[in-house]
Amino acid sequence: MSALKRKRGGKGPGGKAKKVKLVENGNEPRNTETEQNKEISVPAPVSMGKWRNKERVLVFSSRGINYRTRHLMQDLRTMMPHTKADTKMDRKDKLFVINEVCEIKNCNKCIFFEAKKKQDLYMWVANVPHGPSAKFLVQNVHTLAELKMTGNCLKGSRPLLSFDPQFDKEPHYALLKELFIQTFSTPQYHPRSQPFVDHVFTFTITDNRIWFRNYQIIEEDASMVEIGPRFVLNLIKIFQGSFGGPTLFENPHFESPNTRRRVIRMATASRLRERQMVKELQKLKRTENKEVVTRDVTDDVFATPAEERPVHIELEAPAAKVVKKNKHKAFKRQRMQKR
Amino acid sequence: MILVNKTMDINEDDEQLGETSEEDDSELSDGELQDAFAKGLLKPGLNFTTQEPKKIVNNVEGLKQCLADFRKNTLPWVERLDMVNLPADDIVAKSEGRLDNKASGDLNPDDDFQREMFFYRQAQAAVLEAMPRLLKLKIATKRPEDYFAEMAKSDQQMQKIRKKLIMKQTMMEKSEKAKKLREQRKYGKKVQVEVIQKRQKEKKAMMSAVKKYQKGMTDKLDFLEGDQKTAKGGAPAKGGAGKTAGGQTPDKKATNKKGPNAKRKYKDQRFGFGGKKSGTKWNTKDSHNDVSGFRAKVAHGKGGKGGKGGKAGPGGKGGRGPAKGGAKRPGKNARKKMKGRS
Numbered sequence: 209m210s211a212l213k214r215k216r217g218g219k220g221p222g223g224k225a226k227k228v229k230l231v232e233n234g235n236e237p238r239n240t241e242t243e244q245n246k247e248i249s250v251p252a253p254v255s256m257g258k259w260r261n262k263e264r265v266l267v268f269s270s271r272g273i274n275y276r277t278r279h280l281m282q283d284l285r286t287m288m289p290h291t292k293a294d295t296k297m298d299r300k301d302k303l304f305v306i307n308e309v310c311e312i313k314n315c316n317k318c319i320f321f322e323a324k325k326k327q328d329l330y331m332w333v334a335n336v337p338h339g340p341s342a343k344f345l346v347q348n349v350h351t352l353a354e355l356k357m358t359g360n361c362l363k364g365s366r367p368l369l370s371f372d373p374q375f376d377k378e379p380h381y382a383l384l385k386e387l388f389i390q391t392f393s394t395p396q397y398h399p400r401s402q403p404f405v406d407h408v409f410t411f412t413i414t415d416n417r418i419w420f421r422n423y424q425i426i427e428e429d430a431s432m433v434e435i436g437p438r439f440v441l442n443l444i445k446i447f448q449g450s451f452g453g454p455t456l457f458e459n460p461h462f463e464s465p466n467t468r469r470r471v472i473r474m475a476t477a478s479r480l481r482e483r484q485m486v487k488e489l490q491k492l493k494r495t496e497n498k499e500v501v502t503r504d505v506t507d508d509v510f511a512t513p514a515e516e517r518p519v520h521i522e523l524e525a526p527a528a529k530v531v532k533k534n535k536h537k538a539f540k541r542q543r544m545q546k547r
Numbered sequence: 548m549i550l551v552n553k554t555m556d557i558n559e560d561d562e563q564l565g566e567t568s569e570e571d572d573s574e575l576s577d578g579e580l581q582d583a584f585a586k587g588l589l590k591p592g593l594n595f596t597t598q599e600p601k602k603i604v605n606n607v608e609g610l611k612q613c614l615a616d617f618r619k620n621t622l623p624w625v626e627r628l629d630m631v632n633l634p635a636d637d638i639v640a641k642s643e644g645r646l647d648n649k650a651s652g653d654l655n656p657d658d659d660f661q662r663e664m665f666f667y668r669q670a671q672a673a674v675l676e677a678m679p680r681l682l683k684l685k686i687a688t689k690r691p692e693d694y695f696a697e698m699a700k701s702d703q704q705m706q707k708i709r710k711k712l713i714m715k716q717t718m719m720e721k722s723e724k725a726k727k728l729r730e731q732r733k734y735g736k737k738v739q740v741e742v743i744q745k746r747q748k749e750k751k752a753m754m755s756a757v758k759k760y761q762k763g764m765t766d767k768l769d770f771l772e773g774d775q776k777t778a779k780g781g782a783p784a785k786g787g788a789g790k791t792a793g794g795q796t797p798d799k800k801a802t803n804k805k806g807p808n809a810k811r812k813y814k815d816q817r818f819g820f821g822g823k824k825s826g827t828k829w830n831t832k833d834s835h836n837d838v839s840g841f842r843a844k845v846a847h848g849k850g851g852k853g854g855k856g857g858k859a860g861p862g863g864k865g866g867r868g869p870a871k872g873g874a875k876r877p878g879k880n881a882r883k884k885m886k887g888r889s
Contacts, residue, residue: 357708364697369629387617408670456613
């Protein structure tokens, strides 16, 4: 990314096939369509006003991130034109090195993605020179490229930010809200921005996590479609300094992924151990000295002694049974006739 | 006893003093334990180590201070474009009469659909609130039709998305069609089976009725009512005429009323009954042996004029006797000639 020199007079750089035209009254681009030539000439945003709010965000990551994180980073850079990228940081370096990197790049905010064990993704959002910083665990990442996100917006258009009322209730959420506003909102008249507001970022607090969504505004009556990306942030800590300093807030509901995995493993282990114990107990029982039961107590339950009869020996064969073979029945017809 | 207990207690593993900080796994020495007991920190009973509850940092003051420092109060709203809002009204839930829970605290995070709808409505509320403000600041939210600029997602990506949506739709339609076809076929099969069964039942009933009649169990021929057209040629062994007029089978239409057709009746009247030849004109044994109609004279041709009138029956023809005007009838050629003359 080349550092473009910007003239202080407010003239922006030549855009990507846009004719830069100085408009006196700084109206909306609708009025700038020339009648004579077919080309649509839209003034660069900076020409409409002076870019004062100099926010620059540095978005980069550590080594060992996976493809989803990489795409998420790219998507953030697409959505926010006031971002800059940098090479991957080595894990060996301590975190406060990031402050220096930001200074070199002349950025005053930073979003840093850290991947641990190739499984967990942590995100740092920091205000670089002195300000607060926060560390989050990122979950449920969905990128722009997913086919279920059907919306689209101008590249570099300014977002509307929408926050849950819960952000105003707690002091730590209030601080986070301020941090998000300053990081995510595109400055007005930024040279790479588009002058329209056609998408919304929503931050909602549910289940002690912050849910991020990005919607495209289709109609003025607020019908919307999701553009993406989307992710869930689980706050870990807030520090007073940038990537360091005293801890201002620690999230009591946060359970580190390691502990979570450990708990699951221990649960399965304990189940196994229980089963083994039961088996051993059974073995013990089998080898125990067993009591020999000679007489069954329940033996005479069904004993119903019959009355005594004298023994009778039969000397002659029993009488033959009378065999009735042919039952002479009348024929069916005659039977029916009788009826 | 008590002493023994106490010593036993002290020799148990893992005893701890309540107020000291977290212990390592190594046990306290006996001497220390005895000191602690002397001070009255140890109580009788089994003591075991517990971890001190972890202190969670929540430096509210620090947070507020930091926020105050950090906040950029000079920024106008237009630079930040932030809104705080509850979600918009849920039309669906309202129409169903359900009370929608507005706060995000009552939201069940596991119910995906509800959660996403909540976020959607929050965004909607933000947009509805922000529109007038943006209009006032003259910031457009809709881009004009011919404003071409780079989009966040490339055209290729959008094509893919469109294709996928269309594919989904067609698949759904196909499955719907297949289902309907299957249903139709099932129904058709059912109907077919029913019709066949009915026919079989009717046939069975008819056969049993005929058998009954043949065996003499019924003397009514009601069952034939349905088969008016199929004439019962070989009439059954016992019983009356072939055709009856009796109970009508309800299936037959009204054409069978009052016996045969009126037209048929008229024709029978005029031309005699149709149907099988009655065979009255055929020879039987008796008629063959009946020689009463034999006239010898006529047979041998001896009778003259008078003999002509007396002739009757199959006595035989006259030979080639007299030609014209004789007792015998002239031959064909002769008659023709006569015709031509007169």
